[in-house]
Amino acid sequence: MRRPRDLERPLLGGMCIVLPLMAWEAVPRILPLPQGAKLFFTTPSHIATALLRLVQSGEFQRHFAVSAVEFLLGLGCAIAVGLPLGIALGRFRTLDAALDPTVTALNATPRIVWIPLLILWFGLGIWSKVAVVFLGAVFPLLINTYEGVRSTDRVLVNVVRSFGAREWQVTWMVVLPQALPYIVAGFRLAIGRAILGVVVGEFFGASRGLGYLIASAASNYQPDVMFAGVGVFMALSLILTFSVQAVESRLTRWRPEAAERL
Amino acid sequence: MAYIQAADVGLTFRPANREAVPALRGLSLEVARGEFLSLVGPSGCGKSTFLNILLGLLRPDAGEVRIGGRPIAGPASDRAMVFQEFGLLPWRTVLANVELGLELKGVPPAERHARAMDLVGLVGLRGFERHYPHELSGGMKQRVGLARALATDPDVLLMDEPFAALDAQTRDQMQAELLQIWGQSKKTVIFVTHSIEEAAYLSDRVIVVSARPGRTKDVIPVRLPRPRDYEMRLSPEFNELRLRIWKALKEELAVTRVGDVPAA
Amino acid sequence: MSPRRRLARRRRLLVGCLSVAAFLAAWEIAFSTVIRWDPFFITKPSLIAAAFREQILGGKLWHDMAVSAWAFTWGLSLAVLVGIPLGAVMGWRRRVEYALDPLLTALYASPLIALAPLLIITIGVGITAKALLVFLLAVFPFVFNTCAGVRGTDPLLISVVRGFGGRERDLYLKVILPGVVPYVVAGARLAIGRALIGILVGEFYASSEGIGFAISRFGDTYRLPEMFVGILVLMVAAVGLTEVIRKVEALVAPWRLGQQER
Numbered sequence: 014m015r016r017p018r019d020l021e022r023p024l025l026g027g028m029c030i031v032l033p034l035m036a037w038e039a040v041p042r043i044l045p046l047p048q049g050a051k052l053f054f055t056t057p058s059h060i061a062t063a064l065l066r067l068v069q070s071g072e073f074q075r076h077f078a079v080s081a082v083e084f085l086l087g088l089g090c091a092i093a094v095g096l097p098l099g100i101a102l103g104r105f106r107t108l109d110a111a112l113d114p115t116v117t118a119l120n121a122t123p124r125i126v127w128i129p130l131l132i133l134w135f136g137l138g139i140w141s142k143v144a145v146v147f148l149g150a151v152f153p154l155l156i157n158t159y160e161g162v163r164s165t166d167r168v169l170v171n172v173v174r175s176f177g178a179r180e181w182q183v184t185w186m187v188v189l190p191q192a193l194p195y196i197v198a199g200f201r202l203a204i205g206r207a208i209l210g211v212v213v214g215e216f217f218g219a220s221r222g223l224g225y226l227i228a229s230a231a232s233n234y235q236p237d238v239m240f241a242g243v244g245v246f247m248a249l250s251l252i253l254t255f256s257v258q259a260v261e262s263r264l265t266r267w268r269p270e271a272a273e274r275l
Numbered sequence: 276m277a278y279i280q281a282a283d284v285g286l287t288f289r290p291a292n293r294e295a296v297p298a299l300r301g302l303s304l305e306v307a308r309g310e311f312l313s314l315v316g317p318s319g320c321g322k323s324t325f326l327n328i329l330l331g332l333l334r335p336d337a338g339e340v341r342i343g344g345r346p347i348a349g350p351a352s353d354r355a356m357v358f359q360e361f362g363l364l365p366w367r368t369v370l371a372n373v374e375l376g377l378e379l380k381g382v383p384p385a386e387r388h389a390r391a392m393d394l395v396g397l398v399g400l401r402g403f404e405r406h407y408p409h410e411l412s413g414g415m416k417q418r419v420g421l422a423r424a425l426a427t428d429p430d431v432l433l434m435d436e437p438f439a440a441l442d443a444q445t446r447d448q449m450q451a452e453l454l455q456i457w458g459q460s461k462k463t464v465i466f467v468t469h470s471i472e473e474a475a476y477l478s479d480r481v482i483v484v485s486a487r488p489g490r491t492k493d494v495i496p497v498r499l500p501r502p503r504d505y506e507m508r509l510s511p512e513f514n515e516l517r518l519r520i521w522k523a524l525k526e527e528l529a530v531t532r533v534g535d536v537p538a539a
Numbered sequence: 540m541s542p543r544r545r546l547a548r549r550r551r552l553l554v555g556c557l558s559v560a561a562f563l564a565a566w567e568i569a570f571s572t573v574i575r576w577d578p579f580f581i582t583k584p585s586l587i588a589a590a591f592r593e594q595i596l597g598g599k600l601w602h603d604m605a606v607s608a609w610a611f612t613w614g615l616s617l618a619v620l621v622g623i624p625l626g627a628v629m630g631w632r633r634r635v636e637y638a639l640d641p642l643l644t645a646l647y648a649s650p651l652i653a654l655a656p657l658l659i660i661t662i663g664v665g666i667t668a669k670a671l672l673v674f675l676l677a678v679f680p681f682v683f684n685t686c687a688g689v690r691g692t693d694p695l696l697i698s699v700v701r702g703f704g705g706r707e708r709d710l711y712l713k714v715i716l717p718g719v720v721p722y723v724v725a726g727a728r729l730a731i732g733r734a735l736i737g738i739l740v741g742e743f744y745a746s747s748e749g750i751g752f753a754i755s756r757f758g759d760t761y762r763l764p765e766m767f768v769g770i771l772v773l774m775v776a777a778v779g780l781t782e783v784i785r786k787v788e789a790l791v792a793p794w795r796l797g798q799q800e801r
Binding site: 021022025026027028029030033107110111112113114115117118119121122123124125126127128129130132133134205208209212213216217224227228231232234236239242243244246247250251254 | 550551554555556557558559562579580634637638639640641642644645646648649650652653654655656657660732735736739740743744751754755757758759761763766769770773774777778780781
Binding site: 327330350352355356358362375376379423 | 695696698699700701702703704705709713714717718720792
C-alpha cells in the first residue's frame with residue numbers, strides 16, 4: 014500500500030516537533046516554578062503573543078529591516094568579492110599559491126574574533142555588522158568557486174578550444190557551467206553564515222536589528238521576546254536554505270550523483 | 276542425484292511504496308558436481324537473484340534449492356561469490372580483504388595469513404599484498420575478489436558477471452586464468468554473464484534464462500574439448516554454438532523490450 | 540609522492556610564505572615611515588610582536604589560553620559523547636531518523652548563539668555556561684555526519700560480508716564502523732570550527748578570563764597590539780586544529796575525497 018509508508022516520515026518528524034512544544038507549554042501549568050525561574054522561563058504561547066505584539070506595533074518590522082539591510086549588503090559584497098576572486102584563484106596558480114595561507118588561516122579562524130576590531134574600525138552602526146556578514150559569507154563562496162573552477166574537465170576545455178573558442182568563451186561555455194553546482198553549494202553555506210553573522214554582529218554593540226532585539230530582551234529578562242527572535246531567525250534560515258537547495262537541485266539536474274552525500 | 280538441484284523456484288520482490296516484482300517463477304535446473312555452468316539471459320531476468328539464493332542471502336518464496344541433498348539455510352563456507360563490482364572493503368589491504376572469509380570462519384591469524392598469501396600468489400598479485408583497493412586497476416581488484424572467494428575453499432563458486440566491469444583485453448586474460456584455476460581445483464562454478472561468447476567459451480553447459488520472471492528456457496551443452504584455448508573461439512563449432520544460444524536468447528530479449536516494468 | 544610533486548608543493552609553500560612575509564614587511568614599513576596612523580585605530584607588526592613577548596613572559600597569555608582550552612575541551616568532549624551515538628542510532632534505525640531529523644535540522648538552523656545570554660543568566664558566568672554553549676554548537680555536525688556515515692554504508696559490502704558468513708556483530712565491526720570513521724572525522728572538523736565560535740561568544744559576552752575575554756577587553760581599552768596578539772593566538776589555534784584534523788582525515792580515509800560540508 015502506498016499511503017501508510019509515505020505518511021510515516023512527516024508524521025514522525027512532525028510529532029517530534031509538536032509534542033515537545035506541547036510539553037513545553039504544559040510545564041508551568043503542571044510544575045510549580047521557583048520564583049527566580051519565572052524570570053527566564055516562557056512558553057510557546059507567550060512567545061507567539063510576544064511576536065504578534067511586536068509585529069503589530071511595527072517594532073519587529075523596523076528591526077527586521079535593519080537586519081535585512083545588513084544581511085543583503087554583506088552578502089552582496091561577499092558575492093562581488095568572493096566570486097571573481099575564486100575564479101581568479103582557480104585560473105592563476107601563482108596567485109592561488111600566494112594567497113593560499115592567508116585564505117586558509119582566515120577561513121579556519123572564527124569570524125567572531127574580528128568583532129571587537131571591526132567595531133573599533135566601523136563603529137557601532139550597520140557597517141561593522143555588514144563587515145561581519147561579509148567575512149562570514151565570503152569564504153564559502155570563495156572556496157567553493159575556486160573548487161568549481163579547479164575541477165573543470167580539461168577534456169571539455171580542449172573540445173571547445175578545438176572549435177576555435179577564445180579564453181572568455183571557454184570560461185563562459187565550460188568553466189562557469191561546470192563550476193555552477195559548487196558555487197550554488199557555496200551560496201547555500203554562505204547564507205547560513207551570513208545569518209549567523211547578523212545575529213552575532215548585532216549582539217555586541219548595536220542599537221537596532223533583530224540580533225539586538227534578542228540581546229536586549231535577554232538582559233531585560235524578556236525570554237518570550239528573545240525566543241521569538243530566535244524563532245524568526247530559525248524560520249528565515251530554513252526558508253532560505255531550502256530555497257537555495259531547490260534551486261541547486263534544478264541547476265544540477267544534469268549531474269550524475271556526485272560528491273554531495275549530505 | 277545432481278549436486279545442486281533447483282526445483283520450481285520462485286521469488287517476488289516487494290519493495291515499499293511500489294508494485295511487487297516477480298523475479299523468478301518456476302525456475303528449475305540441476306548442476307553436476309565439478310561442472311562449469313553459465314546462466315545467460317536478458318537484463319532483469321533474475322539470474323543474479325538466483326545466485327543470491329544459492330549463496331543463501333535470499334530465500335525463495337516458492338520451490339526449493341538443495342546442495343548436496345540439503346536445503347540451503349543461509350550463507351556457509353561451502354559456497355562463495357565473486358561480485359561484479361568487486362565489493363572489496365576499501366579500508367583493508369589486499370591481503371586483509373582476501374582473509375575476510377577465513378576471518379569470519381574463525382581461522383587463526385597465522386593460518387589465515389599463510390593461506391591468503393598463497394592465494395594472492397595464485398591470482399598473480401604477489402607484491403601487492405599491502406596495497407589498498409583504490410590503488411588497484413579493475414582487473415587487479417577482481418583478482419582479489421577471486422582470491423577472497425577461493426580462500427575458504429568452497430565447493431561452489433558463484434560468479435555474478437565478474438568480468439563485466441573490465442576492458443576487453445583484461446577480460447580475455449581473466450577468463451583464461453579462471454579456466455586454469457578451475458581446471459586445477461574442479462570446483463562447481465555457476466557463472467552469470469551477458470556475453471554469449473564468454474558463456475560458450477567457459478562452460479560445460481549454458482542455460483538460457485527467460486525474461487522476467489525468470490525460468491529455464493533452454494539448456495545447451497557445450498561439447499568443445501578441454502582445455503579450451505583461444506583459437507577454439509574461431510572454430511565453426513563455436514560459431515554454431517553461439518548462434519544456437521543467441522537464437523534462444525533473442526526471443527527473450529524481444530519480450531523484455533516491450534512493456535517492461537522497471538526493476539525494483 | 541613523486542619528487543616532482545614534492546618540488547611543486549615546496550614551491551607553493553614558499554610562494555605562500557613569501558607573500559605573507561611581504562605583506563607584513565610592507566605593513567611595517569608603511570606604518571613606520573610613510574603613513575600617519577592613529578594608535579586607537581590600527582597598529583603595526585613590531586608593536587604586536589612586542590606585546591606578544593610581554594604577554595608570554597608575563598604569563599597572562601598562558602592562563603587565558605588554558606581557561607579557554609579547558610571549557611573548549613569539555614564542551615567538545617560532551618558533543619562527541621552525545622553526538623556520535625545519537626547519530627549512529629539515527630543512521631541505523633530509519634524511524635528514529637524520520638522522527639529526529641526535522642527537529643535537529645530546525646535547531647541546527649537556529650542561531651543557537653542567541654541563547655548565550657539566556658544560558659549565562661541562568662547558569663551564571665563560568666566554565667559550565669561556556670562548555671554548554673560549545674556543546675550546543677558542536678554536537679550537530681557529529682550527529683548529522685555520523686548518521687550520514689551509517690546510512691552511507693555501501694550495501695554491496697554488507698552483502699559481501701553476509702555472503703561470507705558474517706553475522707550482525709561482524710557487520711558492525713567490519714563494515715559499518717570503518718565506513719563511518721571518515722564521516723566522523725569530517726564532522727569533527729566542522730564541529731571544531733563551531734566550538735571555537737561558541738567559546739568566543741561565551742567569553743565575549745560575560746567572562747572574566749580566557750582568550751575571547753582578553754580580545755574584547757583589549758578592544759574596549761583600545762590596546763590594539765595586545766588585541767592582535769589574542770586574535771593571532773586564536774588564529775594559530777584554529778588553523779592548527781583544522782590542519783591536524785585534515786591530516787587525520789587523510790590518514791584515516793585515503794580513498795575518500797570530496798566535500799562533506801553541511
